[in-house]
Every structure is written in structure tokens, then in C-alpha cells.
Amino acid sequence: MDREDLTALLTSETMRLLDEFADLATTRDALGAVTSLRKAGVDARTSAAILTQLKLRRKAKAKFGDFAGRMLFTEDGLAQATRLQVAAHHGNRFRAAEVRRIADLGCGIGADAMTFAALGFDVVAVEMDEVTAAIATHNLAPFPNAEVRHARAEDIDLAEFDGVFLDPARRTAREGSTEHGASRRLADPADWSPSLDFAFGTMGEDAARAVGVKLGPAIPHELLPDDGEAQWVSVGGELVECAVWLGPAAREGVRRSVLSIRDGKSNELSARTSADEAVDAPVGDLGEWLHEPDPAIIRARFIGDLARQLGGRMIAPEIAWITTDESATSPFAQSFRVLEQFKLDKQVLKRELKARGIGTLEIKVRGVDLDPAAFRKQLALKGDASATLICTRVGDRRVALLAERA
Template sequence: MNTADVAALRSPAGRALLDALAGTTAQDPVALAARLRREGHDPALAALATTQSRLRAKAAAKFGDRAAGLLFTAAGAEQATRAVVAREHARRFAAAGVSRVADLGCGVGADSLAFLDAGLAVLPVDADPVTAAVAEHNLGVPVRCEDLTAGVVAELGAGDGAWFDPARRTAGGRRVFDPEATSPPLSFVLATAARVPATGAKLAPGLPHDLVPAGTEAQWTSVDGEVVECALWCGPLAVPGTGRSARVVRGGAAFALDDTDLPVAEVGAVGGFLHEPDGAVIRAGLVARVAADLGGRLVDETIAYVTTDAPATSEFVRSFRVLDVLPFGLKSLRAHLRSLDVGALTVKKRGTAVDPDHLRKQLALKGSRPATIVLTRVAGKQSVLVVDPVS
């Protein structure tokens, strides 16, 4: 797609075609193309609109019904922030009294849409001309097509905030993990924060804790069990006294906890219940907080499983009733599971190199009942816990 294609999609003919394609993504693409040809649509525009209609259908998972009125590039849809997460970004800026947010590397504009929804003005910038044209359609405001490192930050003043969502792929599409290899790099974000106090950035969930500068808050967010980002909040955007926090979004509801007065986790014997902390809690290093809140302890000082004697649960864990605890051994495990008539086996693991698929093959279970096992270390020893999910 090029900028002329974006203009064609935004033309009256393009819009009419996109409207006509709404709800057709389940149709056979060959039959659909033939129908559009028969109806006399320009083949090039029809191809563009069909691709766009498929991108909209896919993007509905992040944008909801709103996706039906937006334009996307394939990469832009993939990199876009989910609406439920972008709303929290916007809330931080609004709560800090920011009136305009410079969205530096705005992509297709998911974060800026949330900023606008929150009543904030935006200054969206993207170096890629097609992405900028798409964002302009989506946002209904001018998008500056330029390199964000070239000088726009110097134009920001009182009342302005800066938001970054650095690109984490090379031009060739390879994923980068080093925060200095993203575009822009973390050092540029931090240099901006020194000039524009209300600076925030969406970084990869693997951000090492030692890269979180003093006085800033790093917040790990998960959506329905998937860790989607580590947002760095500087200056007035950070919660005072908080260095690390976790935000868990489940079924649209959000729950948060942070490292204020973080306790040291106890370690002890496996009790009647096992709790698997959410990935955002683990990434944020807050397992000890969850263990204390549940009145529990770790099964091993290096493993993020919490155990309690009594039933307990929270939004930050998935909980299981512990049925058996066995030392790890193929023969004894096979005998145990066969005695329980187990067939379908769910394997969860932490702190072990065992490959679940390989283990399932080795166990060759043919029984009629489902079961769940947890492979982990308990007090330093490789162990198997037979568990049952607590609904």
C-alpha cells in the first residue's frame, strides 16, 4: 500500500466499497473478487478494499466496533495498542493535568484515539508516510510525517506530554529485544523525559528492572493472561513512591498492585492449594506481595508458585487444589497417572527443562479422565504436583 492507495480508500468510491464489504470476511475470497468484478468495481481498488476489510475484522479484537471505521496497515494493526490499555495511558496523562500529548511514533493512532477520547489534544508524528496517512484518517487531525528525533521534542512546552511506543522490529521484520535497538531507543525516551517531565513510553515486557530509572514507575500490564507491555511513567505520570506495578485486565475489569512496602516472601512446604501468579505480577517482581496477600508462601525461593493451606484466591493468580505431590520420575509418574485412569494430560511447568509434549509421549496415557500436573522445583527438588483448577 502507498499513500495514493490510502487516498483511494478515503475517496467516495473507496468508502462505498468498504461499506459494501462490511461483514464479508467469512466469504470465499475468490467468489468475493468475482462478485466485485461483476459489479463493475475497479479491480485495483477492490483488491485494496478487500485487504482493508480483512484488517478491520482482525483489528476488532483490539478496537472493538470502532475498527469498522478505521484504516490499517498490516504492521500498524499488529503493533497497535489495545483500546483497553490505551485508555489507561490516556487516563495517566489526563490525571497529570497534561493538555496536549505528542504521540511520537503514533503508528495507526491507537494511543492518540484514546488521548482524544479523554479530551486531550494530540500532536501525532510518524516517519512512515503510509502510516501517517492512515493515522490522519483515523484521528481526523493532521499527522506530522517526520523523524521524531529531528526536533519536535524541542517544540514541546508547558502543558505538553510526550508518549512513545518505540518500534520493536527492524526494517526486515526481525524482533529486537535490546531497548537501545528500538526506534527510538530508550535513551532518547529518557532524554525527552529530562526536558518534558510528563513523558511515558510503552516498552517490551522483558524490560530489565535495573533499566527502570529512579523516580519513574514501570507498570507491567496483562490482558486476559497475556503480558502486553511494560509502560514507563516519568515525572507527574508516575504514582509517587512506586517503582514497579502490575495491572491485570481480565474480561475488561482492571486490578492493580505495586511494590510499596514489598514484603520478603516466605518459603515452605506445599499446602493444599497452589497459586500461579499472573505474568504481569511475575514480570513486575511482585510475587511476594501476592503471596503475603493470600497468606501464603513460595514452594521454592526461585520459583513463582505460591502455596496456601486454606482455600484463597485473587485476581492476580490462577488457583489449583493440590491432590498429590510426587518426586519427579517417569516410571512412578506413569504408574500414578495410570492408577487414576488419566488420558488427556495438561502439563504446567516452571523451573524445569522437561518438554511437556515429549513427556506426554513418554507417558503414553490411554485412560478416560483429564488431569493437570505441575512440574516444578519444591525446596530445590524436581517435583510433580497433581492439581485440579479451582474455578
């Protein structure tokens, strides 16, 4: 979105039209809406801005629920915005640290700032991009305890704040591409804007300020500070962030932790006193049950902790599958009962799946080079039955395990 699009959007008439066409849901509706907007005398730029916002609002419901219906978005802003239930977790961190006034540096469209304000904090949301700052101003308008400043994070005097939240931008597309088009691995604190050195330093010389830094979940472990708490968060089985908590926002003795939010419930696994990852459990024979760790467990390197919690063992070195002889459950794993074991061979599997009438097949791949979508087509599935096929390694063998979800 550019400045002209924003100007077209921020009028009372455009806001009225957004409400009027709020139920727009299909391409056919969109074509009809364009015709209706043109008949009403709406110019092409404003029509495009309205249709884009309606599309983004529908998409935003997954993150914001009913709140999406009054918010404004940019494509990038929505993609980077924190889900409401995760933002509420951020706010509760500051509440536990007895914070009263928060600077949200790099606020984007204002998702976290909205939640902080709703929880009763005084919030100053700072955004260096002019258009995004204007969008945040609209989204935060219902909250008298929130204000937006168009500025660089580094230019804000933090003396008036006892809490700081940052979401540094990752410099990948423009500065991090390689000659093959792939992004390089971010390995320098300056690869973020503001830099990680700045972000981690905002708690002040006496470490009295509570600080939260939202980072991508793929952040290299070696870039994380040793004196704070790093927490990997997943929502509904999707890994969404690694948040670093510093000063009073970091819990005593906790250096690495995992938070899983699923079906409205939150569960946590913590590693205390040390930033080191858990030692993997020993490798052993395949049991009747397989357990797939939550992606936050895998990224935080807590697989060994989870295996011991389940009373299980690994099926192969560096393969994130845990096996047990008896049924076991955990909010940090999906469990499968192993029905049969086959050689990982296309012809063998075509024959065996056909004999069982399996026409719907979920394929999970870990530790072997295989494209699930392409492999599914090659199997020429027919039938009414369904199953899960786990393609992996057991010891040094490539296997295909026919399984059913617990």
C-alpha cells in the first residue's frame, strides 16, 4: 500500500463502503461489488483499496476473530502481526513484571499494542514506516490509553517506560538473497532492524526494565542472550515465534521454554538454569506407538526432554520421532499407533495400499528425501479407507510405517 492508496482509504465514505460490502466472500461477489462501486461513482483506486481491505479482513479473522471487521491492514503487516492469543500472552508477561507503561517499538499494524492497551497498560506504539504508522493509528483509535508515534525505534527516549516490546524486522529479501535466490542464514545481530544488540540492550544498565523481543522461530540459538529467557511458541501445531524475555519479564532460573497453544489451552515445558538444549534420548527399537513432537519442541531442542517425559526412545539419530511400547499422551506431541511396517519402495506401497482399499493417505516425511505430494500421485490411490503413512528412518533403514492417529 502506498500513500495515495492510504489517502483513498482513510475517508468517512470509504469506511462506510467497507461496512456496506463487509459480507463480500467470493470472486463473483467481488465482480458485482466493482460494478456497484463504479455505479456509485467510486474511482478505480478507491474501489481497489476497498476490495483489498475486505480480502485482508476475511484473511485476518484467523488471527483477530471479530476484531478484524473494524481493523485496517497491509499485506505485510497482516503476515507479520501477532495472533491475539499470543499477544495476550505477551501482555501477561508484562503484567507479571508489574509494568505500567510500554513502548512497542516497531509496532507494525498495532496487534500487540492493541492487546496491551486492552489489558490496561499505557502504550506508545512506534513505527518508522509512515503508511503502516497510519494504519496502526486507525487500529488503536478505540483505546484512549494508546498513542502512535511515527519514528525510528532507536530515536525514542525510553526513560519514561518500564516495559519495552520490540518486533525487529528481518533483513532478508533485499540484503540477504544469494545468487540462487535463496535467503542467507541470518547470523549477525545487525541482520535485524533495529539490531539485536539494540533490542537486547533496551532493559537499561541496571536491567530494571522489562523487555520482550519477538523474533522469528528460526533464530540461530547462538544469537540468543544467555541472561534472558527464550520461549518458542506454537499455535495449533504451527510454530509462530521465538520471544526473548529480559529483565523482570524473564522468569527466575528459566533460560529456554516452549509454549503450545491449542484449542484455547496453553501448555508449557521449561528448561531451567541452562541455555543448553536437552540431551537426546537413546535410540532403540520401534515400538507400537510413534509420537511426533510439536514444532516448537523441535526448534527449541527439547526432544530429549519430551522423550523422557513420555518414557520413550528415539528411532534414529537426529530424527524427531519418539517411540514407546505403550500408549502415551502429551500436549506437545501428536501420537500414532503403528499398524504395519514396509520397505520405503513405491511398488511395494502401491500393492499394499491397494490391497487395503486406502484412497485417502496422509503422508509424513522426516529423515528421507521425498516429496509427499508427488509421492501420493505415484501411489495411484483408490478406495474408501484412510490412513497415515510415515516415511522415515528406523536405525539406518528407510521405512514406510502405516499408522493411525491416536
